[in-house]
Amino acid sequence: MQARSASDRLTLDPETVERFRHDVLALTGVAPGAQPLGLAVSGGPDSLALLLLAHAAFPGAVVAATVDHGLRPEAAEEAALVRRLCNQLDIHHDTLAGTVPAEGNLQQGARALRYALLADWARGRAGWIATAHQQDDVAETFLMRARRGAGVGGLAAMAAARPLGEALLIRPLLGWSRAALQALVEAAGIAPVRDPSNQDPRFDRARIRALLADAGDLPPDRLAAAARNLRDAEAALAWAEAREWAARAVQExxxxxxxxxxxxxxxxxxxxxxxxxxxxxxxxxxxxxxxxxxxxxxxxxxxxxxxxxxxxxxxxxxxxxxxxxxxxxxxx
Structure with a gap:
């Protein structure tokens, strides 16, 4: 059998591309075009799948950025890997560099830096910023917060869309499994970056991820469904809160x-x-x-x-x- 060429490997199944297009349009309302779709691409399998899907669904209307948090010496080469793939796909790519504060929670600091850099980068460049959060991320977050005794708001699935600076942050992959995204990247013949913190037991998420991998009776799709139901409950409570505030609060x-x-x-x-x-x-x-x-x-x-x-x-x-x-x- 003749080996597939590189360009053939990067050609995705039309049904998969259409599914992604539908998921994006449900959040943006309009197709990216004059306003490009910005992508946060770390080089991991999920974000590389996001890159491939967006390129296939909205050719010529995508820009990408990789954040270098300054935490690992390998990060510069990982950003270069993403840049080379973007060049191959004819997608404009920028590397955003910053420094995570030494004090406080390391992962929370990295997250805050990442979103701040992406918000600044998107200004005047992209109408939306898509991240590669997916179904398994939702399940892991649900268990992490349940373990801490979180309420409805904490247990609710992350919002599919929210403002970020002048752009709208969107998460079009929340209904996609990690396995499906990894398979898409593997089929394209791309070797993704592997973040060592994902297996580091010092971090809560790594421990929860290992727990889910070993617990067959905790299916991520069902945990994610529970979190989505709680997102609906949170929206209802927020609506009731706003109504009661308007009726009951008085500034004197x-x-x-x-x-x-x-x-x-x-x-x-x-x-x-x-x-x-x-x-x-x-x-x-x-x-x-x-x-x-x-x-x-x-x-x-x-x-x-x-x-x-x-x-x-x-x-x-x-x-x-x-x-x-x-x-x-x-x-x-």
């Missing part, structure tokens, strides 16, 4: 009042978090804050008491919650 000078009567605990908790953020924002403080301590404050308010969190004091008076900026602490 420096004081924000909130009537919690008759609301289930989850909505009381969400409105409490929103009230704290609103008071902080009204005084020029960042509305983003760590919610550690929110549950004890909710218990205090439910019991008719007073508590402070994130420089905001909350009190219950005649069954109404009152929030204002806490007075500065006295120094001795």
């Amino acid at each position: 000078g420096d004081v924000l009042t909130l009537d919690p009567a008759g609301l289930p605990r989850e909505l009381r908790r969400r409105l409490l978090e929103r009230a704290v953020a609103a008071v902080r924002a009204a005084h020029g403080l960042s509305p983003d804050w760590r919610e550690t301590g929110l549950d004890p404050l909710l218990a205090q308010l439910d019991a008719g008491g007073t508590g402070t969190i994130a420089e905001v004091i909350g009190r219950t008076k005649a069954a109404i919650w009152r929030f204002e900026l806490a007075p500065p602490r006295r120094s001795h």
Whole structure:
């Protein structure tokens, strides 16, 4: 049998390409063209599959970027591998370099850097940024967060689309399995990059990935389905939260009042978090804050008491919650 040429190997099954096109258009609403589709391509099998699929589905309307976090000496060569493949496909490619802060969680820092660099790169260059998160990623994240006792929002599947700077971040592969994407790359004759952190037991995700590989009764597709159901539940709760906030929250000078009567605990908790953020924002403080301590404050308010969190004091008076900026602490 005659061996397939390189160009033949890069020609994908039309049904597979059409499936990907459908998944992208469901998120973008229009086909990339004058506004290109930006791709985040690390060189791993998932992102290489994303690159091949996007090139086949939207030829001439794709640009790509690889982020070098400065964490491994191999990263520069991995970015060069992606660039060579992009050159072969006639896709413009950029390498985005940055440094992850030494303090804090390493993987969270890398993620924050990655999205910041991609948002800046897409400005004026791409209307959308597609990442290669897929079904197995959703299942792994679900188990990681369930292990930590996360609520509905934490267990919900990652959003398929959300704003990122001036672009829209999209995840068109959430319904695709890791195995299917890897098979696509293998059939193209491309050797992907293998990130050693994916097998490093120091990281939660690597341990959960190993657990799923050994546990036949934890199928990733079913775990991902549960996470998608919780995404729908989260959307419903967010809708109810917005409705109740509009009906129950009143700003009176420096004081924000909130009537919690008759609301289930989850909505009381969400409105409490929103009230704290609103008071902080009204005084020029960042509305983003760590919610550690929110549950004890909710218990205090439910019991008719007073508590402070994130420089905001909350009190219950005649069954109404009152929030204002806490007075500065006295120094001795």
